[in-house]
Amino acid sequence: MIAVENxxxxxxxxxxxxxxxxxxxxxxxWGLLGPNAAGKTTTMRILTGFLPASxxxxxxxxxxxxxxxxxxxxxxxxxxxxPPLYPDQTxxxxxxxxxxxxxxxxxxxxxxxxxxxxxxxxxxxKGRLIKNISRGYRQRVGIAxxxxxxxxxxxxxxxxxxxxxxxxxxIRSMIQSLKGERTIILSTHxxxxxxxxxxxxxxxxxxxxxxxxxxxDLTASVEHKDGVVLKVRGSAADAAAAxxxxxxxxxxxxxxxxxxxxxxxxxxxxxxxxxxxxxxGFGLLExxxxxxxxxxxxxxxxxxGVDQ
Amino acid sequence: xxxxxxxxxxxxxxxxxxxxxxxVMTVFLVLTGFFFYSLVWWFNAQxxxxxxxxxxxxxxxxxxxxxxxxxxxxxxxxxxxxPLLTMRLLAxxxxxxxxxxxxxxxxxxxxxxxxxxLASLLVVAAMLALTALPAVFTFLYGNPELAPILNGYLGxxxxxxxxxxxxxxxxxxxxxxxxxxxxxxGALLLFWVLNWASGSASGFWSAVLNYVSFFPHFGNSTQGIxxxxxxxxxxxxxxxxxxxxxAVIQSRRWR
Numbered sequence: 001m002i003a004v005e006n007x008x009x010x011x012x013x014x015x016x017x018x019x020x021x022x023x024x025x026x027x028x029x030w031g032l033l034g035p036n037a038a039g040k041t042t043t044m045r046i047l048t049g050f051l052p053a054s055x056x057x058x059x060x061x062x063x064x065x066x067x068x069x070x071x072x073x074x075x076x077x078x079x080x081x082x083p084p085l086y087p088d089q090t091x092x093x094x095x096x097x098x099x100x101x102x103x104x105x106x107x108x109x110x111x112x113x114x115x116x117x118x119x120x121x122x123x124x125x126k127g128r129l130i131k132n133i134s135r136g137y138r139q140r141v142g143i144a145x146x147x148x149x150x151x152x153x154x155x156x157x158x159x160x161x162x163x164x165x166x167x168x169x170x171i172r173s174m175i176q177s178l179k180g181e182r183t184i185i186l187s188t189h190x191x192x193x194x195x196x197x198x199x200x201x202x203x204x205x206x207x208x209x210x211x212x213x214x215x216x217d218l219t220a221s222v223e224h225k226d227g228v229v230l231k232v233r234g235s236a237a238d239a240a241a242a243x244x245x246x247x248x249x250x251x252x253x254x255x256x257x258x259x260x261x262x263x264x265x266x267x268x269x270x271x272x273x274x275x276x277x278x279x280x281g282f283g284l285l286e287x288x289x290x291x292x293x294x295x296x297x298x299x300x301x302x303x304x305g306v307d308q
Numbered sequence: 309x310x311x312x313x314x315x316x317x318x319x320x321x322x323x324x325x326x327x328x329x330x331x332v333m334t335v336f337l338v339l340t341g342f343f344f345y346s347l348v349w350w351f352n353a354q355x356x357x358x359x360x361x362x363x364x365x366x367x368x369x370x371x372x373x374x375x376x377x378x379x380x381x382x383x384x385x386x387x388x389x390x391p392l393l394t395m396r397l398l399a400x401x402x403x404x405x406x407x408x409x410x411x412x413x414x415x416x417x418x419x420x421x422x423x424x425x426l427a428s429l430l431v432v433a434a435m436l437a438l439t440a441l442p443a444v445f446t447f448l449y450g451n452p453e454l455a456p457i458l459n460g461y462l463g464x465x466x467x468x469x470x471x472x473x474x475x476x477x478x479x480x481x482x483x484x485x486x487x488x489x490x491x492x493x494g495a496l497l498l499f500w501v502l503n504w505a506s507g508s509a510s511g512f513w514s515a516v517l518n519y520v521s522f523f524p525h526f527g528n529s530t531q532g533i534x535x536x537x538x539x540x541x542x543x544x545x546x547x548x549x550x551x552x553x554x555a556v557i558q559s560r561r562w563r
Contacts, residue, residue, distance in 0.1 A: 049412055080408040085406070086318075088322060088325045088326060089321070101314060101414075
């Protein structure tokens with residue numbers, strides 16, 4: 001549905017997006033994840049036809065975003081980082097204006113607006129001026145304007161930024177509910193957003209692709225370190241020294257969350273570790289497995305540790 | 309055309325839901341009314357004197373003595389207030405981020421510009437139409453000629469059309485409305501008085517300075533003269549302003 005190939009965007013000497021390629025299948029929610037200034041907004045602006053790319057191509061539903069810009073614009077709904085609202089219009093008026101802009105036929109306009117209002121839960125504020133509604137509602141109006149022409153593709157730039165935790169949860173479940181017939185790309189710098197709402201992720205940093213794929217594939221690919229975190233009643237330092245001597249153990253160090261013991265993937269030393277701690281009388285209080293999750297992956301990627 | 313009207317409708321609404329249109333129109337109408345009143349009062353005093361002097365009475369002409377100077381004054385007020393009508397048009401879209409909505413909609417940049425331009429033209433047309441009310445009274449109590457008055461209004465409207473295009477251009481350059489208004493005002497004033505420098509130049513350049521300046525063109529229409537040179541001048545001025553606006557918006561995307 002969305003195919004980005006070797007995309008490059010330069011602003012003078014600054015390279016905002018550098019040779020980025022990824023693709024998203026129809027009906028999926030895909031996250032564009034990266035720290036601030038990673039090139040997420042620029043990528044989305046190119047996809048929506050707001051900015052031309054310096055090099056490379058991007059296509060939405062088979063239409064090139066540059067050559068067939070008008071067709072692409074009609075099938076995309078776009079929520080920019082700052083919701084593009086006119087404070088002096090009412091919610092209904094505003095959505096009607098956007099429906100006109102997106103060339104919704106006049107006969108269907110009323111239904112289109114009503115549907116967008118319903119999908120985003122705006123019934124209670126639809127007659128109010130946008131400047132008088134809360135930030136959470138404004139964000140919903142932003143999403144409603146992206147939905148009003150019933151687009152096949154939704155592009156949401158940081159849809160939950162600046163909202164309180166309850167609002168974030170509401171917006172996330174709203175986005176989940178839009179899934180199905182629509183393909184959605186959302187950008188975020190918050191990892192939890194991706195793990196909670198997305199099927200897959202594209203991780204970018206400094207304009208470059210760092211990793212991409214479905215969440216399960218990505219986590220599987222990095223769970224290559226096995227180990228446990230222990231808490232002991234006795235001296236943790238002595239326990240660490242004893243564990244280091246155990247055959248197969250690569251590492252046994254004291255860390256903030258406890259005594260971290262690691263071994264090569266495949267081997268399962270949990271029995272041995274537990275037996276040693278108990279038999280030597282260190283007093284086993286807690287033992288939990290460590291798995292490298294997507295958060296570790298993300299932190300490693302953005303700090304430059306992994307380059308896939 | 310439908311797309312142009314969608315934008316124009318939204319801009320008209322914005323003009324009249326904010327105080328801008330009301331303030332601009334009120335200031336323009338109050339000042340115009342004041343100038344009309346003083347000119348009529350002066351004309352009245354002259355008529356009293358002329359009543360005792362048959363030769364002088366033949367020189368009395370309400371078109372030349374009231375409407376001519378009135379249109380001149382109105383053109384100066386337009387120069388002062390029109391930058392306030394155009395400053396918002398593109399600068400605010402940029403500042404509020406709504407530019408992104410417009411530019412990612414299946415609607416061309418030309419139509420967006422024309423829609424905004426059309427809205428400002430309609431506000432000016434309404435404003436000028438309202439000043440016709442005092443003129444009606446001169447027809448009730450006197451016998452002015454209609455054609456030169458209509459011609460004067462046409463001249464004012466065409467000049468305003470050129471001013472608005474310049475204003476739209478400066479609004480496209482910045483996201484600060486005050487900056488847009490000040491630049492527009494400065495540019496308009498400069499073009500207004502450019503012919504003053506024609507004395508210091510000679511031959512070709514003197515003619516050029518005279519041609520590009522607003523003043524000589526507008527002078528004709530207050531006298532009841534409609535010259536195609538002036539029509540071409542206003543039209544090309546407006547076109548050039550809109551063309552530059554388009555170029556600015558397009559070029560920013562490529563930077």
